[in-house]
Amino acid sequence: MRDQLVPRTVDVNGKTYNPDGEYVLYWMQATHRLDENWGLRAAIRTANRVNLPLVIHQGLDPTYPHASDRHHTFILQGARDTARHAESLGLHYQFVLRRTREDDRRVVDRVAARAYVVITDLFPTAGIRERVARFAERVNCRVLAVDSVCSVPSGAFTKAEFAARTIRPKLGKLLDHAIEPVAEGMPRVAVSEPLRLSLRATIAEGGGLVPLALATMSDDDIAREVAQCEIDHTVPAVALAGGSVAATARFAAFLFSALPNYAEQRNEAGDADGTSRLSPYLHYGQIPSARLIREARTTGVAAADLDAFVQQVTTWRELAYNWCVRTPNFDQLSALPDWVQRTMAEHVNDPRPALYDLEELETGHTGDRLWNASQHELVTQGIIHNYPRMLWGKTILLWTPDYEQARTIMFHLNDKYALDGRDPNSVGGIMWCLGLWDRPWGNKPVWGGIRPMVTHRAKMKFDVEGYIARVRGSRLL
Structure with missing residues (x-):
């Protein structure tokens, strides 16, 4: 070959x-x-x-x-x-x-x-x-x-x-x-x-x-x-x-x-x-x-x-x-599997736990210290560590009025600041946050059947405080 x-x-x-x-x-x-x-x-x-x-x-x-x-x-x-x-x-x-x-x-x-x-x-x-x-x-x-x-x-x-x-x-x-x-x-x-x-x-x-x-x-x-x-x-x-x-x-x-x-x-x-x-x-x-x-x-x-x-x-x-x-349209919601389309339609009007505009997200001014650190790493270093990057994308689903705005903001922030932005792999990562290549995971508010990931459970996966300290030095967020 x-x-x-x-x-x-x-x-x-x-x-x-x-x-x-x-x-x-x-x-x-x-x-x-x-x-x-x-x-x-x-x-x-x-x-x-x-x-x-x-x-x-x-x-x-x-x-x-x-x-x-x-x-x-x-x-x-x-x-x-x-x-x-x-x-x-x-x-x-x-x-x-x-x-x-x-x-x-x-x-x-x-x-x-x-x-x-x-x-x-x-x-x-x-x-x-x-x-x-x-x-x-x-x-x-x-x-x-x-x-x-x-x-x-x-x-x-x-x-x-x-x-x-x-x-x-x-x-x-x-x-x-x-x-x-x-x-x-x-x-x-x-x-x-x-x-x-x-x-x-x-x-x-x-x-x-x-x-x-x-x-x-x-x-x-x-x-x-x-x-x-x-x-x-x-x-x-x-x-x-x-x-x-x-x-x-x-x-x-x-x-x-x-x-x-x-x-x-x-x-x-x-x-x-x-x-x-x-x-x-x-x-x-x-x-x-x-x-x-x-x-x-x-x-x-x-x-x-x-x-x-x-x-x-x-x-x-x-x-x-x-x-x-x-x-076709590989980075659009319309390309996602049928089960994702159904679950988004069912939950698009669910109340969100918080709403942040683009400026607040871009500058890392949210109520979540871990998410802010991830965004700070992206803005200052041009890259996010793999696991926080998944959390970073998933969390945006909870903070935007609908799935299309979540998708748009993920691509905007990623492509603007990430050195691997506009790459097939980063496209795949963002679309995975929206359910691509996955199966339904229950039926929760906002998430619907999309696999949930929440930052307050991240400490079970890695040293959250160590990550925040690494990204921001000794300063607390």
């Missing part, structure tokens, strides 16, 4: 290859790395087959939802690692930053107009699927989208799985083969200096944009670039650094310190290092999931710890990706 193109690839527009194309173009959108990048592999194979050079193009603009210093900085730090890696390999990688909404919007169209084929990333969220579809209609060559997110190719499944228990055994049968390492190929035809110069001219043609010299940029240089962008500067960058180098360092620390006790400690929110905290890096494709599994398997940890980690990396992530790829 690992050597086949079909299971991971979708032909987006059905157009022919451009016989006059000067190069094969890999448009990097969701998989921000060069190693174990199936889209890049497909592009290299194609370039070698037709004896053309390979061009890797990545861009960033200010128009995506919740564009902010936080997300821009993380992306640019990752792109810097990619630029340095490409330079060390002799690959042509270009990164174009649109600083304002008025800057040239058609850079990638002009670059694609000279391509034999465009290969990009298959990603159902963050607006990427829709962007690729619009782009594929405009260009004059074939556009292929390749899945580099899943360890097991998403093409192995033909429908949306309805629970972890249904996808888990299917993944298990394919996983060992799917994660076997594959030799990384290299383009046989180099990008010549005249082609480099002409690409630079093509990029500049519509308004003077030039590729960033990311490989030589410092953190301060990146901060200055971000400050010039027409984005939300009220959501600052966080201490967690973006990029494949930081991801690798974080994973190495996790393997040594946390994996040996992962099954027991992963719900202990008082310990920030009890989980991998790799979700931002996985969201931006800065580290491959298959590598996580392979390396975890070499550590010799207890089977329970290894299995708990592998289930997080495979079952839940790939269930969510499968859901978003194969479900």
